[in-house]
Amino acid sequence: MTQPTAALIIIGNEVLSGRTQDANLKFLATRLGELGIPLREVRVIPDVPETIIGTVNEIRVRFTYVFTTGGIGPTHDDITSECVARAFGVPWEVHEPSRAIMEADYARRSPPVTMNPARLRMATLPRGATPILCAETSAPGFAIGNVHVMAGVPRIMRSMFEVVAPTLQGGTPVKSRAVHAHGLLEGTIAEALTAVQNRFPQLDIGSYPYYREGGNGVALVAKGTDEAALEAAAAEIAALIRADGKEPVPGEPAAA
Amino acid sequence: MTQPTAALIIIGNEVLSGRTQDANLKFLATRLGELGIPLREVRVIPDVPETIIGTVNEIRVRFTYVFTTGGIGPTHDDITSECVARAFGVPWEVHEPSRAIMEADYARRSPPVTMNPARLRMATLPRGATPILCAETSAPGFAIGNVHVMAGVPRIMRSMFEVVAPTLQGGTPVKSRAVHAHGLLEGTIAEALTAVQNRFPQLDIGSYPYYREGGNGVALVAKGTDEAALEAAAAEIAALIRADGKEPVPGEPAAA
Structure with missing residues (x-):
């Protein structure tokens, strides 16, 4: 459709x-x-x-x-x-x-x-x-x-x-899974993230640095209509954050 | 220019x-x-x-x-x-x-x-x-x-x-004069405001209703590069607010 x-x-x-x-x-x-x-x-x-x-x-x-x-x-x-x-x-x-x-x-x-x-x-x-x-x-x-x-x-x-x-005639709702990590630098995980994006071409994976009083970090967000792919991509994203020694936190970072 | x-x-x-x-x-x-x-x-x-x-x-x-x-x-x-x-x-x-x-x-x-x-x-x-x-x-x-x-x-x-x-090669800075009035209804002064706009074609006159806890009203804003025209238009706008029995207040309404 x-x-x-x-x-x-x-x-x-x-x-x-x-x-x-x-x-x-x-x-x-x-x-x-x-x-x-x-x-x-x-x-x-x-x-x-x-x-x-x-x-x-x-x-x-x-x-x-x-x-x-x-x-x-x-x-x-x-x-x-x-x-x-x-x-x-x-x-x-x-x-x-x-x-x-x-x-x-x-x-x-x-x-x-x-x-x-x-x-x-x-x-x-x-x-x-x-x-x-x-x-x-x-x-x-x-x-x-x-x-x-x-x-x-x-x-x-x-x-x-x-x-x-x-x-309105709606389509399949777009869902998202967000994972964030304090202290993560975008440039460190960029290449591994590209690989995740390439494995899940049906999703849009975005990387959004944030700058907060409580510390900087990056929010990684996968969007798409395929829920199984979203779960799998979020798990891979969490793994690449851990591989950099940071703690993946589900969801968007809380407001400062 | x-x-x-x-x-x-x-x-x-x-x-x-x-x-x-x-x-x-x-x-x-x-x-x-x-x-x-x-x-x-x-x-x-x-x-x-x-x-x-x-x-x-x-x-x-x-x-x-x-x-x-x-x-x-x-x-x-x-x-x-x-x-x-x-x-x-x-x-x-x-x-x-x-x-x-x-x-x-x-x-x-x-x-x-x-x-x-x-x-x-x-x-x-x-x-x-x-x-x-x-x-x-x-x-x-x-x-x-x-x-x-x-x-x-x-x-x-x-x-x-x-x-x-x-x-950047700038132009003449755009200045503005704002007048607002609590309790004013846009529709009441709309025709008189059109007349002001027509008398000052070199200005852009905008009408912006606001909805605040302290009371609703309208902000009327003249913009342009001709300062004398801005002053004259602001005075005419104040006069038409008074003609409706409301109090013209220079500047934008304060935040609620």
């Missing part, structure tokens, strides 16, 4: 300027991995229409699923939705059920909030899009084709993703 | 799998902005040779400067350096001065570290590259053409970047 794949487009000048630390990539990477839909590429792009349209159209033909975060609020710099409509070549028009849901939500607030033209933009979707309505806000994200357009605010993005998740 | 531009390529399965939270984007975005070299695009890509080669060649012709992070260690998954050599169509060969520096560093350690084939890969550079030697490690990054190849470990990356920074 071919594994499905995913790409993420993070839209926002605030990430590119360094104002905002993105918090969505790690969450989506982890959740998509659990669903067996490995994240294969991420782009961070500015609030520029031609860039958004071009990137969406380039990426959506290359991956099973595309996710975007950011740019679906009410202000002038929120242009994701209309750009996705242009990418798909469809009109961008008020989605009546979404407008009604937002208006009812606004009327219930104290004090009530007015549905003005800026807020109405949040109920304006590409024709044919399916709204993504989550518990955190009455303003929807949406899916069109294989593209899922979500908010940039992490709390709302996560809620929207969990609405989307059951609609 | 045309502003120089920058792009960042983050290379590493560990970021795409969610194992590692990238900490380099925000640092580089901030520092490049200070130098007047706005970061315009970021790609996160896996440790796949064809992807690295293709991305480097696609990106390096579109931006003044390209930076890469990750994949220059001694293990089998560290393939950035040889891929950049292939992208530039030059041999990948031992850089003798870098080898000597590393060997001298290894000999001084207690216990001494051996220069084995895996470690020698870190002294192997594309022909014609200029090493980036920083205070944190004797293993170099390097620059070739407009591409700057740096380590993924944040402490080392930052040190390498500060070695590179004086060699």
Whole structure:
């Protein structure tokens, strides 16, 4: 079976300027991995229409699923939705059920909030899009084709993703086994580790040095869908750590 | 004067799998902005040779400067350096001065570290590259053409970047003015904010809602190189916040 794949487009000048630390990539990477839909590429792009349209159209033909975060609020710099409509070549028009849901939500607030033209933009979707309505806000994200357009605010993005998740066709979940060793130097075990990687071509074996107050070391991580191979590779990795006189510890190193 | 531009390529399965939270984007975005070299695009890509080669060649012709992070260690998954050599169509060969520096560093350690084939890969550079030697490690990054190849470990990356920074031709630094207001709703001031953006087309005005324990609100941020325009726009933004009965507070909201 071919594994499905995913790409993420993070839209926002605030990430590119360094104002905002993105918090969505790690969450989506982890959740998509659990669903067996490995994240294969991420782009961070500015609030520029031609860039958004071009990137969406380039990426959506290359991956099973595309996710975007950011740019679906009410202000002038929120242009994701209309750009996705242009990418798909469809009109961008008020989605009546979404407008009604937002208006009812606004009327219930104290004090009530007015549905003005800026807020109405949040109920304006590409024709044919399916709204993504989550518990955190009455303003929807949406899916069109294989593209899922979500908010940039992490709390709302996560809620929207969990609405989307059951609609995705997942693959075999990617599992991992980690072994770490304090005091280990990457360069010492690199050649032996290459041999392990070569014996388990179906796995991705990564080597990640860490620098902690409690001492430096290396985390060695095997990833893949074949659990027996993961167990066998982890055992070989533990053996090569012992051969260097260090103690292999299952799992990632604890935070300092 | 045309502003120089920058792009960042983050290379590493560990970021795409969610194992590692990238900490380099925000640092580089901030520092490049200070130098007047706005970061315009970021790609996160896996440790796949064809992807690295293709991305480097696609990106390096579109931006003044390209930076890469990750994949220059001694293990089998560290393939950035040889891929950049292939992208530039030059041999990948031992850089003798870098080898000597590393060997001298290894000999001084207690216990001494051996220069084995895996470690020698870190002294192997594309022909014609200029090493980036920083205070944190004797293993170099390097620059070739407009591409700057740096380590993924944040402490080392930052040190390498500060070695590179004086060699970059900066532009006019991008400045910002932020005003925030507790209790403000984006949708209420969105139309007035659009008018401010339209009066200051030379600025980028962004609206960023925040959700804090001490209360929600919005941060409004104007960015650009024209200081007089920034002052004038910030004053107009403060006025529109007051018109909604809220208190404009200069600067970003304090962390919760």
